[in-house]
Amino acid sequence: MHWQDRGPEKTGHSERDFKVCGLCDALNPADNAQCHVCGWNGWFYRDKETVRDAIRQVAERYGSVDDSLFVEEVVPSTPPKPGVWADVWESLRRLFGRA
Numbered sequence: 001m002h003w004q005d006r007g008p009e010k011t012g013h014s015e016r017d018f019k020v021c022g023l024c025d026a027l028n029p030a031d032n033a034q035c036h037v038c039g040w041n042g043w044f045y046r047d048k049e050t051v052r053d054a055i056r057q058v059a060e061r062y063g064s065v066d067d068s069l070f071v072e073e074v075v076p077s078t079p080p081k082p083g084v085w086a087d088v089w090e091s092l093r094r095l096f097g098r099a
Helices: 048-064 084-095
Strands: 018-023 027-029
Touching: 018 048, 027 048
Parallel strands: none
Antiparallel strands: 018 027
């Protein structure tokens, strides 16, 4: 990762170091082939605004954005808030009575 004294809240990271999972909205290092939280390997958000917001949320929740957050053994047991697709899926499950 590019360690620099810039980025949201001066975390030492820039937006180009990360991407946001298109399925679960988790922050991921830009070089990950798949999401470290849900395993998604489809498209990711890479626009600065989305990545900047995700970095801020992680920094607020965990105190800072650190490489240890992306190590499998250290990932918190509570997943991030589900994305829009999880809400759609849940609505469909309720609609067809498989809740």
